[in-house]
Amino acid sequence: MTDFPKRIALLGSTGSIGQQTLDVVRAFPEHFQVVALAARQNVELLTSQAREFHVPVTACFAQPPEVAQAARAALPSVLLGEEGLLEVATLPEADILVAATSGLVGLNPTLAAIRAGKTIALANKETLVMGGHLVMDEARHAGVSILPIDSEHSALWQCLRGESSADVRRLIITASGGPFRHSTPEEMRTVTVEQALAHPTWQMGSKITIDSSTLMNKALEVIEARWLFDIPYEKIEIVVQPESVIHSMVEYRDGSIKMQASLPTMHLPILYALSYPARLDTGSTGLLRELHWPEVARLHFEALDVARFPCVRLALEAAKRGDTYPSVLVGVDEEAVALFLAGKIGLLDIAALIETVLEQHQPVANPDVPAILEACAWARQRTRELYEQSYGRKVE
Numbered sequence: 001m002t003d004f005p006k007r008i009a010l011l012g013s014t015g016s017i018g019q020q021t022l023d024v025v026r027a028f029p030e031h032f033q034v035v036a037l038a039a040r041q042n043v044e045l046l047t048s049q050a051r052e053f054h055v056p057v058t059a060c061f062a063q064p065p066e067v068a069q070a071a072r073a074a075l076p077s078v079l080l081g082e083e084g085l086l087e088v089a090t091l092p093e094a095d096i097l098v099a100a101t102s103g104l105v106g107l108n109p110t111l112a113a114i115r116a117g118k119t120i121a122l123a124n125k126e127t128l129v130m131g132g133h134l135v136m137d138e139a140r141h142a143g144v145s146i147l148p149i150d151s152e153h154s155a156l157w158q159c160l161r162g163e164s165s166a167d168v169r170r171l172i173i174t175a176s177g178g179p180f181r182h183s184t185p186e187e188m189r190t191v192t193v194e195q196a197l198a199h200p201t202w203q204m205g206s207k208i209t210i211d212s213s214t215l216m217n218k219a220l221e222v223i224e225a226r227w228l229f230d231i232p233y234e235k236i237e238i239v240v241q242p243e244s245v246i247h248s249m250v251e252y253r254d255g256s257i258k259m260q261a262s263l264p265t266m267h268l269p270i271l272y273a274l275s276y277p278a279r280l281d282t283g284s285t286g287l288l289r290e291l292h293w294p295e296v297a298r299l300h301f302e303a304l305d306v307a308r309f310p311c312v313r314l315a316l317e318a319a320k321r322g323d324t325y326p327s328v329l330v331g332v333d334e335e336a337v338a339l340f341l342a343g344k345i346g347l348l349d350i351a352a353l354i355e356t357v358l359e360q361h362q363p364v365a366n367p368d369v370p371a372i373l374e375a376c377a378w379a380r381q382r383t384r385e386l387y388e389q390s391y392g393r394k395v396e
């Protein structure tokens with residue numbers, strides 16, 4: 001028996017995952033109640049969400065700082081800065097934290113929520129990539145569940161349900177292949193920001209969409225899976241499934257393979273994490289389009305061409321080295337993607353910057369949160385310096 005309504009605190013409510021989480025709440029008002037919302041700077045949307053869902057607690061990180069004034073004017077009791085995010089994450093009235101901010105700001109609030117005994121529905125990848133060892137340790141210690149929102153991890157989780165981990169031969173994570181699945185390196189060298197943002201199957205925030213075009217996103221998902229399911233990298237594989245209908249698979253030692261399928265939508269993995277262990281009937285809600293197999297007609301599977309997508313190799317090497325390398329990976333990727341989105345570098349420069357910054361890093365073993373954040377900040381700074389040296393221009 002699952003206790004409903006579940007009370008939700010939502011970090012990153014104005015983003016792609018945040019807004020889709022609120023779609024799920026709209027579809028199941030008797031099952032879910034939003035008790036706190038947090039965003040960075042989109043005060044207008046945060047305010048309208050707070051009004052629509054009658055949310056008593058709101059937080060605005062206020063970046064840039066001048067946003068704080070507008071936030072206070074619109075929402076007089078709004079909490080500001082990182083303190084605000086921490087309050088939302090640990091609110092006594094909440095049962096579950098949906099961690100859906102982009103970037104590294106999710107790490108501290110997620111750890112605080114775990115210590116406060118909250119169930120975590122985790123979308124934010126950086127949290128596990130940088131701090132998987134801390135997050136999973138703390139969660140085990142606190143007896144708290146980390147429930148994935150990423151569609152691939154939700155698929156793996158659903159395929160693993162009721163099975164013994166000793167029987168797992170390998171996890172197979174599917175990838176759409178992104179917009180440059182068939183592009184040559186020469187073509188990728190000159191792609192525009194608009195082309196890289198035009199993902200063939202998924203509508204997402206801009207950072208993850210660029211990561212999907214370089215396939216960095218897929219490598220980050222392998223790292224997430226390693227931590228979520230406590231499985232070695234050697235047992236995790238990637239296969240390209242361009243229609244994004246099979247969201248991932250688990251192969252068992254007897255050779256049987258379980259897959260999870262749906263049309264591409266984030267509403268389903270969000271709903272599954274929120275309703276777990278129950279399954280709610282989406283039939284009359286209008287939330288999901290039904291999958292009619294004859295319409296899908298054909299499913300394709302291809303091997304991933306790692307040579308054309310060097311971010312995959314670089315990210316997995318950093319993950320296997322461990323220490324602060326994954327934090328550096330997150331920092332340099334974040335900064336390099338921002339440079340690409342600002343039209344300052346080409347798509348292939350992202351991997352080149354990642355390779356150089358990782359090579360120059362002096363690692364710290366078994367890092368705590370300050371060491372993780374310091375390594376990440378160093379990587380961002382080093383990326384900007386390398387850009388300025390190569391292009392002779394300052395990063396504004």
Ligand SMILES: NC(=O)c1ccc[n+]([C@@H]2O[C@H](COP(=O)([O-])OP(=O)(O)OC[C@H]3O[C@@H](n4cnc5c(N)ncnc54)[C@H](OP(=O)(O)O)[C@@H]3O)[C@@H](O)[C@H]2O)c1
Pocket residue numbers: 011012013014015016017018038039040041042043060061063085100101102103105123124125126149150151202203204205206207208266
């Ligand atoms: N989108 C997807 O389909 C998808 C799928 C799987 C996993 N994920 C992961 O989920 C996370 C969110 O992705 P997204 O696509 O939803 O990103 P997004 O559309 O860019 O939204 C990011 C959200 O985080 C908020 N935010 C950013 N920095 C913040 C800060 N310092 N303090 C408070 N809030 C902050 C933003 O607020 P403002 O709007 O006010 O700036 C916004 O609400 C990422 O880690 C991504 O990798 C996304």
